[in-house]
Amino acid sequence: MDPEPADVLARVEHFHDAVPRDAARAEDVGPLVLFVREGAGFPFYARPRIDGTAPPSAADIAAVRDRQRELGLPETFEWLHERQPGLLSVARSAGLTVLEAPLMVLDRAALPAPEQLSDVPVRVLSPSASDFGAALAVRRAVAAIGFGAPGTARGPAGPAERDATTVELTDEVLAEERIRARDGRRLSALAGTPQEGALASGMAMRVGAVAEIAGVATLPSARRRGLGAAVTAALAGRLLADGVDLVFLSAGSEEIARVYLRAGFRRIGTACIAGPTATLG
Incomplete structure (x- = not known):
């Protein structure tokens, strides 16, 4: 029997709180927590505290944004709408643009083999x-x-643009990636052919028995070949084989969510990602 949606959402929320903690320090700002990365890497977000007793206000958001600007960080916030239903209107009233991303979980019985989705x-x-x-x-x-x-x-963008964009990783970054991959916290996948090289990619982050698939992307010239769904299915299959029992992801749009439906995922909620309009593109 599948777990109740509320239980799944609680586990996802704890995952999002846990993921940054081995690479960032946590600063509590009222009912919000700001994760500040220690060292190089993509900056983290602010989100409601797991132990918060009151919903964040516009003043709380303003206080976090002041701190983010002071530290030179993007003014970004993330939360689960079903866990903080009032925060959407508060964030918008505070001047933030909010992306409402379909939150999807894997139905393991519906997971296809990657080769059923693409011949790559x-x-x-x-x-x-x-x-x-x-x-x-x-x-x-x-x-x-x-x-x-x-x-x-x-x-039009394809292998030539990929090759021009590829930058060798520093020894420090590579060492960190290797450690995370070896202990199961990070998983990466590529789809491609000997002739064309890598055409699609994706990754997963794991905390205990919960994992999030993220960063699934396909070169524009190689789209409509099932590559995104195949990469997602391959990552999900490996995660299940490694003992993960909850695999989830956030789709960038309803259109993209349809790709993940083909890989055995179903929608259970909404992940909100907020920031100034320029930040969210």
Whole structure:
């Protein structure tokens, strides 16, 4: 029997609170917590405190934004709408733009094999592989090109743009990625052919028995070939095999959510991502 949606949402919320804590310090600002990354890497967000007793107000959001500006951080916030239903209107009244992203969980009985979704092979990266660092660099480049052209429509950007965007990882970043991959906290995948190289990529983050698939992207020139769904299915299958019992993701739009439906995911709620309009693009 599938768990109740409220139980799933509680586990997802605790995951989002836990993920930044091994790479960031947490600063409590009233009922919100701001995660400040220690060292290099993509900056984290602010979100409602797990132990908060009152809903955040517009003044609380303003206080966090002041602190984010003081630290030179993006003014971004994330939360689950079903867990904080009043925060959507508060965030908008505070001048933030809010993306309402479909929150989806894996129905393991509906998970297809990657080869049922695309004839392009998918490779889950091994941290012991000799090309692990090079493959991670390509994964990042594919994501940069893919997210630079949002949506599912085909476009001109392809392997040439991927290659021009690929940057070798520093020794420090590679060492951190290898550690996270070896202990199961990070999983990466690439889909591609020998002739074309990597065409789609994705990753997953894990805390205990919960994992989030994120960063699934396809080069615009390779879209409409089932690659995003195949990468998602490959990651989900590996996570289940490794003992994860809750796999979830947030889709960037209803259109993109349909891709994940093909990979065995179903919608259970809404993940809110807020920031100034320029930040959210």
